[in-house]
Amino acid sequence: MSVVSCTPSMGRPRAFDVDTALEKALDVFWRKGYDGTSLSDLTEAMGINKPSLYAAFGNKEQLFLKAIELYESRPCAFFLQALEKPTAYQVAEHMLYGAAMNMADQAHPQGCVVVQGALSCSEAAATVKEALLNRRVEGEQKLRARFEQAKLDGDLPATADAETLARYLGTVLQGMAIQANNGATSEQLRQVAAMTLQAFPRNN
């Protein structure tokens, strides 16, 4: 048997690069949101026709979810990187300054697609709205777990409330996404980051 077919090198080869096309799709979803993006918007930006899009990505919803995966692995990679910093304060610092740099970066749309991709939306977008909501909540849970560890490590006071700290940080990060949409610059967001850190407890 061994019908693995992992390398479907048979048949006519694809005329476009899947990853590049996905980047283009992410750009459109990021700027226009799920409801505001039409298939025409997508095929035009991706440089392919509808049947190619459906063959390669399933449908609009699955394409969106794949674009979000790409977003988290590339433009939003600073989030997971920050979690690995040695102390809770450094985690917060790295995450806030990373967000300040990234969300107002003119090299891509402003803000965060996980925040603004499907915040208020039609019933047709309920699935992707839920997916984004889950990502936001999971991000905060990762932060909370990291701060619990910091209390064990001793770089956060034992009296610190890890859950509230994580929610405070999540609130500011999500607020920064709106600020970037408002036209705030990276420097202005850095000032917000600095103020946010003033309320952040530290043992060292």
Add this chain to the structure above:
Amino acid sequence: MSVVSCTPSMGRPRAFDVDTALEKALDVFWRKGYDGTSLSDLTEAMGINKPSLYAAFGNKEQLFLKAIELYESRPCAFFLQALEKPTAYQVAEHMLYGAAMNMADQAHPQGCVVVQGALSCSEAAATVKEALLNRRVEGEQKLRARFEQAKLDGDLPATADAETLARYLGTVLQGMAIQANNGATSEQLRQVAAMTLQAFPRNN
């Protein structure tokens, strides 16, 4: 002449209450956003037919803008009220706790329609997106002006940066809107408010 016609008590009277219908429209726009709301959604929620909607409110875009005015004068009235508190710290306090109470209030959709009504959207929604963006920026400018006054009044240190304080507060308030969409409770948002105030300077 005197063709003022301020009281159009002539002709068949309207069979619905304009203000009630506008409240219903606000509710739909708040939950679904501008792009995610169809005219069918609106007419169904408002209990009227399309021609009545167009006669009373112009079109979808003008209806949205009128709904936003209603939002600012009612559910979001705490914002302007907070600006009148005697000190900068009390302004921030009242605004943060007011937002915590309001944005997670189960009596209406969660969050803030000025934030989530048209954040990322289609080109058809460009006008309302711009209108909401302006409201957010103007709100922050009002905060900044209030804090400038507070420096003159002496209840903020002369070294305080009114612009950054306003942006920090705006960031947290807008972040709270996302948090409320994430399912955060008023009590959880109050904890965020308390942390936010820890970074807030005060002379008294």
Add this chain to the structure above:
DNA sequence: GCCAATATGTACTAAGCGGTAAGTAACCCT
């Protein structure tokens, strides 16, 4: 050279969109 397999472009579908024309119903004023 031919077959199986995959991708492509064109043309199509049914349904929904925002918005409106036209006829009818309900009111005030004279």
Add this chain to the structure above:
DNA sequence: AGGGTTACTTACCGCTTAGTACATATTGGC
């Protein structure tokens, strides 16, 4: 009672939407 004015209902408009059928083109393997 009739005319003027306004609102309501029904049916429609042209256009766009997400998604697909089908014929054609391009590859590797035999």
